[in-house]
Amino acid sequence: xxxxxxxxxxxxxxxxxxxxxxxxxxxxxxxxxxxxxxxxxxxxxxxxxxxxxxxxxxxxxxxxxxxxxxxxxxxxxxxxxxxxxxxxxxxxxxxxxxxxxxxxxxxxxxxx
Amino acid sequence: xxxxxxxxxxxxxxxxxxxxxxxxxxxxxxxxxxxxxxxxxxxxxxxxxxxxxxxxxxxxxxxxxxxxxxxxxxxxxxxxxxxxxxxxxxxxxxxxxxxxxxxxxxxxxxxxxx
Numbered sequence: 001x002x003x004x005x006x007x008x009x010x011x012x013x014x015x016x017x018x019x020x021x022x023x024x025x026x027x028x029x030x031x032x033x034x035x036x037x038x039x040x041x042x043x044x045x046x047x048x049x050x051x052x053x054x055x056x057x058x059x060x061x062x063x064x065x066x067x068x069x070x071x072x073x074x075x076x077x078x079x080x081x082x083x084x085x086x087x088x089x090x091x092x093x094x095x096x097x098x099x100x101x102x103x104x105x106x107x108x109x110x111x112x
Numbered sequence: 113x114x115x116x117x118x119x120x121x122x123x124x125x126x127x128x129x130x131x132x133x134x135x136x137x138x139x140x141x142x143x144x145x146x147x148x149x150x151x152x153x154x155x156x157x158x159x160x161x162x163x164x165x166x167x168x169x170x171x172x173x174x175x176x177x178x179x180x181x182x183x184x185x186x187x188x189x190x191x192x193x194x195x196x197x198x199x200x201x202x203x204x205x206x207x208x209x210x211x212x213x214x215x216x217x218x219x220x221x222x223x224x225x226x
Contacts, residue, residue, distance in 0.1 A: 034214075043116075043202045043217025044155070087154060101171075102147070102155035 004088045009107040018075040020106050022088030025069050033064060033071045036087045038105070044087060048073070075108075083110045115139065116218035118203050123223045125197075133188045133221045135203035144186035145204040145215065148172060155202060161186055162208070190223065197225045 005023040012018045024033065032051050036044035048055055050062040050071070061074040075082060085105040116137045125131045137144065143162050147155040157170030161180040175194025180186055186205075190197045200222050204215040 036215075041200070041220065041222070043204065043220055044215075045217070046214040049214070101157075104152070104154045 003101065004090055004103050006086075006088050006103060006106045008104065009109070011109045011111060012078055013111050014079055015077050018078050018082075018108060018110075020073045020075075020086055020088075020108070021070055022073070023070045024088070024090045027068050027090050031091045033062065033068075034089045034091070035060070035062065035073045036089065036102070038085045038087065044102070047086075078108075078110045080110050080112060082108065084108060116203060116205055116216055118201075118218040118221050120221060121219065123221055125223070125225050127225055128192045130192060131190050131197075131223065133190065133201055133203075133223070135186045135188065135218060136184055137186075137203075137205045137216075137218075138184060139205055139216060140183070141205035141216070142183070142208050143206045144180070145206075146170075146176070146178065146186070146188045147202040147204065149200040149202060149220075158188065197223060199223060 010020065032049055034049040035047045037047050038044040048057055048060050048062045050064050052064050052068060055062045063072045073086060085107050087102045087105040089102060119134045123131060145160040146158040148158055149155050156172050158172055158176050159167050159170055159178045161167035164180050164183050167178050167180050175191055177189045177191060178186060200220050202220045203218040206215045
């Protein structure tokens with residue numbers, strides 16, 4: 001089962017760029033990397049997904065090096081509303097479906 | 113509006129009672145999931161279902177049961193066999209199983225067993 005390692009918490013100030021790195025040494029060839037955001041007492045929300053190199057959308061960028069053993073979620077110019085927990089997921093396929101693992105995530109605190 | 117609904121938002125039960133949490137989606141998604149979240153922790157998969165009348169155990173299925181009689185509905189029963197049922201329960205759906213597809217989450221049900 002592919003496991004991920006992320007920092008438990010990070011602090012940032014409004015307007016800064018935040019980079020959260022996830023380590024996934026046992027990633028399999030067919031696995032994708034997905035990031036979710038969760039606010040307190042709410043369900044997680046999909047942010048971005050990628051397989052290799054760089055993916056960018058209106059919310060974030062995802063950088064994946066060639067060996068795919070890590071990935072970095074980049075949030076440009078964060079605001080107070082970006083304070084949340086961010087989860088890195090790596091897919092793993094069994095014979096009859098997948099078992100997603102949401103680790104403890106990274107608790108990002110954006111300060112004024 | 114399309115989405116996932118979970119009810120109730122808060123639920124209190126006495127120890128030893130079974131309780132069923134509701135999850136309904138009108139997104140026409142094939143796959144549905146149940147997760148449990150404890151304070152300060154990540155989500156743990158309880159059960160998931162790829163199609164109607166089929167479901168698979170996740171990491172922590174003991175003490176829980178599910179059914180998938182309709183595509184739109186995936187109720188979770190927390191039985192008296194679940195040793196520590198107090199938690200935040202999240203239901204999700206996706207167009208098909210596989211992390212390639214985005215999971216859409218409901219608002220959650222916070223269960224407290226007294």
